[in-house]
Amino acid sequence: MAVVELHHVFKRYPEGHEALRDINLTLEAGEMAFLTGHSGAGKSTLLKLIALMERPSQGQMFVTGRNVTKVRRRQIPFLRRRVGMIFQDHRLLFDRDVYTNVALPLIIAGFRRQEVGRRVRAALDMVGLLDKEQRYPITLSGGEAQRVGIARAVVNKPDLLLADEPTGNLDPALSREIMGLFEQFNQVGVATLIATHDLDLIGQLGRRTLSLREGRLLGERAEVPA
């Protein structure tokens, strides 16, 4: 089953700028892929469309098997719960501790407290931050904050992970570590799409890579064994 399917998708902004042109793309369940391109090539726009933060101007879109081209606004939250999102600037809540930040998707989905505790600790354990659950984001390093963001994205066991420049502010060693986490989640079957311009890192991992230029998807580079 395809987790993401785009058919002839365009995104035009009201002021006339065409951010995406005729995008055709399929991401299978459990697949991991990179999305590259220069700034302004449309990487973020593409992720925003898949995350239903913006709507396509034209074309058909399927996410986790559902046609979301014209999805009603009320349905969007329920679809987003099946997609974990990771941002370059983490987007953590600064007035809540690490535990609460990671727990938020579960609280939103209406889990009971005990179940929330169990899952949050499991997620924090996976990213190696179990001992920091009571810390506040401001006291964390960039790498730690990003791992909290990842824990929050995976805590609800999504079908798809979307990451927008997740290593943008990190040094190569930390970046490698973060990518290792993504590979780990991918191994348990979470489809993963990572936008990055870190070509070195992509080269090391040898996964499917999609390149955008001026809103168009260029030819793909086939999967190479790592």
Next chain:
Amino acid sequence: MSRATPARGASRGMPRDFLRGRLDQHRDEAKDSLRRLVAAPLSSLLTAAVIAIALALPAALQTLVETASGVAAGWDREASRISVFMGLDRDRASARELVGRIEGRADVIAVRLIPRDEALEEFREQSGLETALDSLEENPLPHTLVVQPTASSPGAISRLGEDLGRLDGVDRVRLDRAWLERLQALLATGERLALLLFGLLGVGVLLIVGNTIRLAIASRREEIAITQLIGATDAFIRRPFLYMGLWYGLFGGLLAVVLVNTGLLLLRAPVDHLAALYDSTFTLNWLPMDIAAATVGLGVLLGLAGAWFEVGRHLRATAPR
């Protein structure tokens, strides 16, 4: 692997745990929003105070009108009486004869004669104008008949009054009802005014709460955006602000009740004194329970409504395009 919610529909096929989880959310949000209000006590108190004043004004007016209406109702029977003044040249015998004639009427329950000398005596005692009255050469007061009509409708009473005025020996007829009707018209106006004030100041409360909530939304903009990204529904986004509106409305309403009762307490001593001067046992009571409940209930409703509209505006403005 269990999912919290299916991708479509809100409540179909939910596990029972979902409801419990929802209750957890409500409890947490109620507490959290209260904590936020307490964390900024001055601004919270100011907002609640503005709401309280806006609600207290019409509540106080309504209370005064209702109290006065109660007093006026007590006067009703007294006020339906007709005073019949005889000519000064009429003697006591003709007065008795007139009493007999009026008593015989079917539309009259009772007639009481106040002879002119008794009237003067009573007036002398009550008015304290003894020396002035003593200087008069003759009694200026006529024989007076106080007539209690059977009917209580203003029309019937005034018809009876006209009939009595045409009787031989009657100089003038006074209907006590007229001033009571004026009072009642005044009270009805007051009641309408209170209603109007409720409406006008209610809109004011709506705007105050809306503005406060708008500021709260602005300061939590990023938090709202993040929670939306990780799957928060509109209801989830709304919830903390609805609780905030609810608390403001509740505290504003309760404070309004305290304000009105304080005002009534301060007015009680002078009003009692005033009543005593009029030989009345009338006294100001506390704000009646129904008005108090309406004030608090209205505060809560307006708080919720103001919050609902503001969050709705924000949600529409930030919807994906």
